[in-house]
Amino acid sequence: MKKITKNIALFTFLSLGNVVFAQNTKNIPEVTYSDDKALIVKTDHKEIDAKRKAAEEKAKLPKPYDPKADAEKDIENLILIAKKENKNIMIQAGGNWCIWCLRFNQYVQTTPELKKLVDDNYLYYHLNYSPDNKNEEVFSKYGNPGDKFGYPVFIVLDQNGKMIHVQQSDVLEEEKGYSLKKVKDFFKTWTTKS
Template identity: 70%
Template sequence: MKKVSIIAFVVLSTVIWAQNTEIKGTPEAKNSGDKALLVKSDAAELEAKKKAAAEEKAKLPKPYDPKADAQADINKLVAQAKKEGKNIMIQAGGNWCIWCLRFNQYVQTTPELKNIVDKNYLYYHLNYSPENKNEKIFAEYGNPGDKFGYPVFIVLDKNGKMIHVQQSDVLEQGKGYSLEKVKEFFNQWAPKKIIN
């Protein structure tokens, strides 16, 4: 009986040892080490992307003014729009928002888009930031940033009536914006010219 117990113990120990040795060589065991490397790699990649975005953001113009009296500015634009027969394009966002800054830069440096905007719109950058959330104005337009994120575009007719709200992600392409989609958006909401 003792002999059988000793043999059983030795066999069982050998089986357990063999399984443990095998487990260390299995893809699952290797993957757990790989997963740790992937997590470290992902963290490093994320950090590199954050750094690149911060560098890009630092180079881009900052069109949003947290100190501006947005309501007074928009009132002046409405008066000017009536005289010029243009609509008002409000780009809501902030200098903290890389996509807001990218859109502004894209429009300003793409002659075809800048021409459409200058011809048809008075353009305004409505600030949303911790310093000034412009809550009253955003509430007046239905708080579109809460629904769509930033930037978000609010189009007013020449009388200051809101005629459209546009989320920006549908205009994106890769790390920027689609020329055709942005052009179509600007052209669609430009004031309609009356032809006699």
């Protein structure tokens, strides 16, 4: 009983301390006491539900990033193919941990006009960034755009492997998803064909 009482006292102290120092933080539960001095902790159920729904969505989406891939070698091979096919290379950098990375991939793969636009004009590569493989050397070649823009971030290479554009993804969003027009315009802008 003493251990439980000490743990409750410690939790109360830490919780009250967090409430004082982080009053505007959503992740801190609201701590109050009932008339009989019982500790009451209120949780933000909307935030918990949103996290649960995001986890369920993420579990269902395809995982295109391969942490075991040799990205440098893969991109070198894509450059050889790009020269032959007169296509640019579209690198979508991110990871299977990133729900927006997975959503973008799914959006392109399941939207016929986007899929055709990409397939006809690009060699597409998913460059992994995760604790398993940060691909630091590859990212450093392109100025570490994930550090600046977050993920996903897009790196466009010409047929010779020269970086010609870096695109953050949030400008391609609309409401709670991606904008067909914005994504289509982005892909059309960086093709080799007029």
